[in-house]
Amino acid sequence: MLSLRRQVHRTAPRWLPSCQNQGPIRSNIAHTRAVNTTIEVTKSRNGDSSPRVVFSGIQPTGIPHLGNYLGALSNWVKLQKNAGPEDELIFSIVGWHALTLPQDPVALRAARSDMLSVLLAIGIDPNRSIVFHQDQNLHHTELCWILNCVTPLGKLRRMTTWKARLAASRNANDESEVDESLLNAGLFTYPVLQAADILAYRATHVPVGEDQRQHLELSRDIADIFNRTFNQGPPLFPLPECVITPSKRVLSLKDPTSKMSKSSPDIQSRILLTDTGAQIRAKIRGAVTDxxxxVTYDPVNRPGTSNLLTILAACTDREVLDVAKTYQHKGHGQLKTDVADAVEELFKHPRSEFEKIRGEASYLLKIAKDGAERAMTRSERTLLEVRSRIGLS
Structure with a gap:
């Protein structure tokens, strides 16, 4: 069983992919300069220019690494910065999604608090955006059950992530047939919970990475099924639009054929937000090159070197090919020094803010409580209408 857990962990469900390199109270938005393309919530497919409701979530997976930061987290801050004055932004730490894998309660409790601290430290402003713990709003699970009852089983079986988990189950147990009995029901139905997360706020736009596009399409399908099934009056749910977040794919420093991940047993393979300048320099010095x-940019034949160039380009807001040109006549030593300096410059302010906020327990409790209350006020309007349409009120 231990073998199964390790296999499944590598394909664990993500909301906004916290372990995917897409993938925020302080005036530090300027420090989130890692993504080259400005993220804007554009007009919807029908040209409507009404206010947008942007929703996204991230799992409480502990201290984020460089790939998480350059992906989901910095993109959230850019969305907040570029949103219109009437747009609503709702960012959630999705604790219920974390339960699809075995969790240590003490570690999960700490991870929830740390993730909230991170979001505040890197620039998510709770006065501008709603930031809250998903598990503190029971409307998510109520709506999930209702949506489960209208979601066809076949649609869930077609989810590529579910297929990957079945394959992991088979490989872990050397069976000729896939053994679904070793996987919990939450792993199968979590895309419906993801849809409930979105639809509870009648979100119009959802920033996701490419690996989550299929899940957002399922959310659109579920919204459409509900609208057509319970069609008293105008459609209740808008069909949420996908906002693909531009990002750099940051790879492991020790195995540049794999993405940077918290699940790697080698702590030298990733740079954490809490790493000191000395730790960052040591990890970059030990990064695999060739x-x-x-120094040239060649992801196929020189993945380690190319990964360092990608990191440097992302941290300095430049195009990777332009960065590579400046190192044509330099060596890996100079490149590693510059990468370490750039990462330290990127991380030093949010790291300092995180360490301050992390210790302010009463402040974090207040932010979480206020955020949950604002979220529930918003979602209660949706659930009242849902209950009415299905005959439960």
Whole structure:
């Protein structure tokens, strides 16, 4: 069973992919300069220019690493910065999604608090955006059950992430047939909970990475099924639009054929937000490169070197090919020094803010309580209408 858990962990469900390199109270938005493309919530497909409701969530997976920061987290801050004055932004720490895998209660409790601290430290403003713990709003699970009852089983079986988990189950147990009995029902139905997260606020736009596009399409399908099934009056749910967040795919420092991940047993493979300048420099110095002279960008033949160039480009808000040109006649030593300096510059302010906020327990409790109350006020309007349409009120 331990083997199964390790296999499944590598394909664990993500909301906004906290372990995917897409993938925020302080005036530090300027420090989130990692993504080159400005993220804007654009007009919807029908040209409507009414206010947008943007929703996204992230799992409480502990201290984020560089890939998380350059992906989901910095994109959230850009969305907040570029949103219109009438737009609503709702960001959630999705604790219920975390339960699809075995969790240590003490560690999960700490991870929830740390993730909230991170969001505040890197620039998410609770006065501008609603930031809250999903598990403190029971409307999510109520709506999830209702949506489960209109979601066809076949649609869930077609989810590529479910297929991957079944394959992991088979490989872990050396069976010729996939053994679904080893996987919990939450792993199968979590895309419906994801749809409930979105639809509870009647979100119009959802920032996701490419690996979550299929789940958002399922959310659109579920919204459409509900609208057509319970069609008293105008459609209740808008069909949420996908906002693909531009990002750099940051790879492991020790195995540049794999993405940077918290699940790797080698702590030298990833740079955490809490790493000191000395730790960052040591990890970058030990990053795998190659013995080829000079520095060029060639992800296929030189993945380690290319990964360092990608990191440097993302941290300095430049195009990776332009960065590579400046190192044509330099060596890996100079490149690693510059990468370490750039990462430290990117992280030093949010790291300092995180360490301050992390210790302010009463402040974090207040932010979480206020955020949950604002979220529930918003979602209660949706659930009242849902209950009325299905005959439960």
């Amino acid at each position: 013995s080829i002279q000079g």
